[in-house]
Amino acid sequence: LNEVLAKHEGAAGDLLLSVLAHAAYVKTQLGEVDAAIALGERARATDATYPSALFVLGRAYAQKGDLENAKKTLEQAVRATEAKEQFYEPLGCSERAAIQARAGDEQNAIRNDEKVIDYDPRNIRAHFSLAAIYIKNEKYTQAMTIMRLALSNDPHHELDRLLPTYFPTPRGDLSAFAYAFGDGKTPKDDESLLSLKYS
Numbered sequence: 001l002n003e004v005l006a007k008h009e010g011a012a013g014d015l016l017l018s019v020l021a022h023a024a025y026v027k028t029q030l031g032e033v034d035a036a037i038a039l040g041e042r043a044r045a046t047d048a049t050y051p052s053a054l055f056v057l058g059r060a061y062a063q064k065g066d067l068e069n070a071k072k073t074l075e076q077a078v079r080a081t082e083a084k085e086q087f088y089e090p091l092g093c094s095e096r097a098a099i100q101a102r103a104g105d106e107q108n109a110i111r112n113d114e115k116v117i118d119y120d121p122r123n124i125r126a127h128f129s130l131a132a133i134y135i136k137n138e139k140y141t142q143a144m145t146i147m148r149l150a151l152s153n154d155p156h157h158e159l160d161r162l163l164p165t166y167f168p169t170p171r172g173d174l175s176a177f178a179y180a181f182g183d184g185k186t187p188k189d190d191e192s193l194l195s196l197k198y199s
Contacts, residue, residue: 005019
């Protein structure tokens with residue numbers, strides 16, 4: 001990607017946006033967040049409605065801790081997928097929900113996770129995210145209902161299918177939800193919650 005950006009930008013044509021988005025994604029995964037933001041902003045300056053670039057730019061801002069810019073950028077990403085590539089809309093909504101939950105906007109996070117589950121009932125990330133919000137707010141019955149739905153899915157579904165996006169959910173994101181369950185308070189008189197946590 002660096003080779004293309006350094007030496008072949010003029011010949012890249014329409015593929016330049018894809019290269020910029022991919023490079024921003026990789027830089028974010030490597031922890032080079034400022035470089036990722038620079039690449040993402042460059043892509044947005046070229047085409048402000050390119051969903052993939054907006055998605056990775058939002059993730060980069062979130063990783064930097066700039067949740068306001070992350071929310072705004074992911075909102076643009078969702079609008080762009082609605083207009084151009086509706087197949088990718090659940091991905092944007094799921095990421096937007098995660099940032100909204102981190103920023104304390106839990107009601108909108110819940111609405112977005114529910115929207116993803118309606119569109120894709122086997123989306124593991126949305127189930128985990130929604131259940132984590134319920135556990136944080138001690139709504140254990142709702143959390144158990146969501147987890148039962150998630151556990152009824154084929155566990156190999158996420159591994160076997162071709163992901164409808166260039167940017168699959170890193171496994172590290174799912175482990176963050178596992179920690180949310182581990183940190184949840186367990187009332188001594190709530191045997192059903194104990195059963196859920198042990199399982």
